[in-house]
Amino acid sequence: xxxxxxxxxxxxxxxxxxxxxxxxxxxxxxxxxxxxxxxxxxxxxxxxxxxxxxxxxxxxxxxxxxxxxxxxxxxxxxxxxxxxxxxxxxxxxxxxxxxxxxxxxxxxxxxxxxxxxxxxxxxxxxxxxxxxxxxxxxxxxxxxxxxxxxxxxxxxxxxxxxxxxxxxxxxxxxxxxxxxxxxxxxxxxxxxxxxxxxxxxxxxxxxxxxxxxxxxxxxxxxxxxxxxxxxxxxxxxxxxxxxxxxxxxxxxxxxxxx
Numbered sequence: 001x002x003x004x005x006x007x008x009x010x011x012x013x014x015x016x017x018x019x020x021x022x023x024x025x026x027x028x029x030x031x032x033x034x035x036x037x038x039x040x041x042x043x044x045x046x047x048x049x050x051x052x053x054x055x056x057x058x059x060x061x062x063x064x065x066x067x068x069x070x071x072x073x074x075x076x077x078x079x080x081x082x083x084x085x086x087x088x089x090x091x092x093x094x095x096x097x098x099x100x101x102x103x104x105x106x107x108x109x110x111x112x113x114x115x116x117x118x119x120x121x122x123x124x125x126x127x128x129x130x131x132x133x134x135x136x137x138x139x140x141x142x143x144x145x146x147x148x149x150x151x152x153x154x155x156x157x158x159x160x161x162x163x164x165x166x167x168x169x170x171x172x173x174x175x176x177x178x179x180x181x182x183x184x185x186x187x188x189x190x191x192x193x194x195x196x197x198x199x200x201x202x203x204x205x206x207x208x209x210x211x212x213x214x215x216x217x218x219x220x221x222x223x224x225x226x227x228x229x230x231x232x233x234x235x236x237x238x239x240x241x242x243x244x245x246x247x248x249x250x251x252x253x254x255x256x257x258x
Contacts, residue, residue, distance in 0.1 A: 040063075041059065041062035041063065042060070042061065042062055043061075043062055043066070044056070044061055044066060044133075048070060050073065051073055052144075052145055052146070053129060053143075053144040053145075054141060054142065054144070055131065055141070055142040056140075056141055056142075059137075060136070060137050060138065061089075061136040061139060063133055063134050063135065064132070064133060065130060065132045065133075066131045067130045068129045069126055069127070069128055069129075070127045070128070070129050070144070071125070071127070072122075072124055072126075072127045072146045073124050073125075073146055073148070074148050075095075075120070075121060075122045075124050076101075076117060076120055076121075076122055077117065077118045077127075077146050077147055078115065078116070078144070078151065079093075079117070079143065079144045080141070080142075081110065081113065081114050081142050082112065082114075082139075082140045082141045082142075083113075083139055083140020084106050084108075084109065084110040084136065084140070085109050085137045085138045086135055086136055086137035086138070087107070087136040087137065088105055088107035088133075088136070088165075089134075089136050090104070090106075090132040091103075091106070091129075091131055091142065092129075092132075093127060093128070093129055094128040095122035095123045095124070095125070095127055096122075096124060096127065099122065101122045102118045102119065103168075104165075104168065104169075105165060108161070108162050108163040109160075109161060109163070110161045110163060111162075112157070112158045112160050112161055112242075113156075113159060114155075114157045114167070115155065115157075115158075116155045116156075116167070116169050117151075117153050117154075117155075117169065117171070120153070120170060120171065120227060121172070124146075152246070152247070153169075153171035153173065153246075154171075154244070154245060154246040155232070155243075155244070156243070156245075157232070158243075159240065159241075159242070160239050160240060161184075161234070161236075161237070162237045163235070163236065164234070164235050165234050166231065166232070166234070167231070168229065169230045170227050170228065171227070171230060171247065172227060173198070173223075173225065173226075173228045173247045173249070174225045174250070175198075175223065175224055175225040175249070176222065176223065176247060176250040177203075177215075177219045177221070177222055177247070177248045177250075178195040178203065178219070178220040178223065178230070178245065178246075178248075179218060179220070179244075179245070179246050179247065180195075180204065180206055180219075180243070180244070180245050181218055181243070182207075182218065182243050183241045183243065183244075184208070184236075184238035185241045186236050187238065187239060188236060189235045189237055190207050190208060190233075190235055190236055191207060191233070191236050192205075192232070192233040193205075193206055193207070193230070193232050193233075193243075193245065194213075194231045195223070195228060195229070195230050195231075196228060197220075197223025197226070198223065198224040198225050199223075199226065203220040203223040204218075204219075204220035206218055219248070232245075
């Protein structure tokens, strides 16, 4: 599982590098010129292509909300947010049917990167991506890719961060155990991770200081198949390392259809 997760993480790192290379082909308007709330900063730079969307702001980002339409041919997308400095940015994603499949706010400093996924069972087609910036001094990359190969749902928070944020994700997992490995070099504060299984039962509650529900090594109690909910409350400063969240199935059956 560790080698598989490393391979998937490498793929997402490559996507960020490719997005940087493509930045010169983008535009600052996209499907919307935004609704700036202040004079400081510039509109984000956008590269918008079928199944691939990247935001690469240059310097401070002008406060406001920016909305774009994006063609996603898959039912789920993977996203990586990297290099957020200062203020906060809220990212909302709606699928073809208008269902919200992602809504998280990144507040503080994310020198590293947070890779995750939209909720399962979305509807492919024309999606709407909404970004709301407030006091953001820079964003290295916001990269959103259609999940065309049905990657296993997992979350990776890598590198340095100084965050005051709560993140909520949903994953399509079989019956089994969720797995959390907190290896960030935390110098201040706490990271709290909780999981609810397909039945809505709390099967894991742990922090960097210990496990309160689940097994001592960061493995959850056995949970039911279905849509799991993962909540990560980050009020901490870390200088390096990573937090990984994935799943250990109890059977060899195929992954749940997303």
